[in-house]
Amino acid sequence: MEFGVPTAQQLAEFFLAAQHPLTRRWVDDGARLALLAEQRSDDVLLATDVTVAASRARRFAPRQPAQALLNYWVAAAADLHAMMSIRYQGLDPAKPFVDATVLSRPFTADDMAALAQAAAKTYGTLQPRYLRLWSAAPASRFADTIPDKRFLAAPVTALRAGAGQPVPTGLGLAPASSLEHYTHARAAYDAMATKHPGHPEQAGIADLEDLQDNLANGTLFDVTIDDRWAGYLAVSTNGESLGMPAYIVEELVLATPFRGRGYGPYLTTLLARALPDATRILVGTIHANNQGARHAAERAGRRDIGGWIQLPLQRSQDSAESTPDHTDQR
Structure with missing residues (x-):
């Protein structure tokens, strides 16, 4: 060999x-x-x-x-x-x-x-x-490298217990019936890019065609707050799951008016409760520098199980x- x-x-x-x-x-x-x-x-x-x-x-x-x-x-x-x-x-x-x-x-x-x-x-x-390498070690372990995306994961059954506090009143999740709010979701990414110019290198909205597949498969969800559309959540059973039977987070976005209110951890809880197969692992990649998203995932019970680093x-x-x-x- x-x-x-x-x-x-x-x-x-x-x-x-x-x-x-x-x-x-x-x-x-x-x-x-x-x-x-x-x-x-x-x-x-x-x-x-x-x-x-x-x-x-x-x-x-x-x-x-x-x-x-x-x-x-x-x-x-x-x-x-x-x-x-x-x-x-x-x-x-x-x-x-x-x-x-x-x-x-x-x-x-x-x-x-x-x-x-x-x-x-x-x-x-x-x-x-650059050379991209994968390691289960923390990104900080390797000097002179650039952080890349981290895998944050946990069993669905464990995530259903919640983030330690009740889900805020008015926050809900329901299977989506259309993609009529896609332009609003894109606007949220554009607003983040204006506020944080480095954000597009860390995350971008899923392609419309991919979300249409999620919609057809029943794995696209509308986030609602007080019965108003507030964002999208989408998962797939295909993709890089590190060999685990998994639901892979493909999209998690809140519309601009609803950002910064601390809803992030509860979205993971609601998603875990909405997914039908509790034996799977919920896996999502978040850029190491996207501290807000990482902290929200960790508060919900997901664990950093490794990720990529870039060696220039x-x-x-x-x-x-x-x-x-x-x-x-x-």
Whole structure:
């Protein structure tokens, strides 16, 4: 396996070993490995299917050969391999980065330089801005890195108990029947961007098409306050769940007039009570710098179980002109 692509099952085993110990008590390892293997199959596909790589090259880097867009199982050290993938933040071709979510063992601060060097060697021609790594450790553990999104989660059954105080009178949640208030939800994000210019880098409204899918699946909810529409909440059972059977929060937004009133923790409580399967885990990603949203989630009972960090990569003309050797890394 040193120079070959691991199987999805092997990647699942590596990733499970890196998970927060708390989550190992929430879900049986056997069931979790099965889900992780399914989720990690895309890594194998992107490492072996040149047709897919060619399609990605046409979309993001038309001057590059298909092989430049493949995933690679890269040796960063004698005892550390990483499944590296070129990604594009917000699907913007001008914002490439290298993802290394799955490693052969949990990384430490001492591994950072070697991982950065391996990422630059593998994808230097694409000029990636940073290397994204996943760890169950707190974001503050790693110096000289930039915070990214954190996973905050808890079993639905535990969240139904509430945030320690009764839900405020007048605050409610009900299945949505339409998306007539989407423009108001978008306006709330626009207002936040005006007030906090860095907010769009942390969170953005879900696409209308995605929310239409939520509506059709019965997983889009209207937040109401005194019988007035006040926001949207949406979940999905598909997406990055760290291998847990989960409801994944895809949208949580309050209209501008209702923000700043302390409703956040109670929305999680109401959502947990509205979801039909109490055996699932409620999982949502919140940017590490979005302290208000993080505190609201934690007050509701969700726990920080890990997240991504960004390790800046040096972007130079020399690296842009280099030709990484991919022949021994697949």
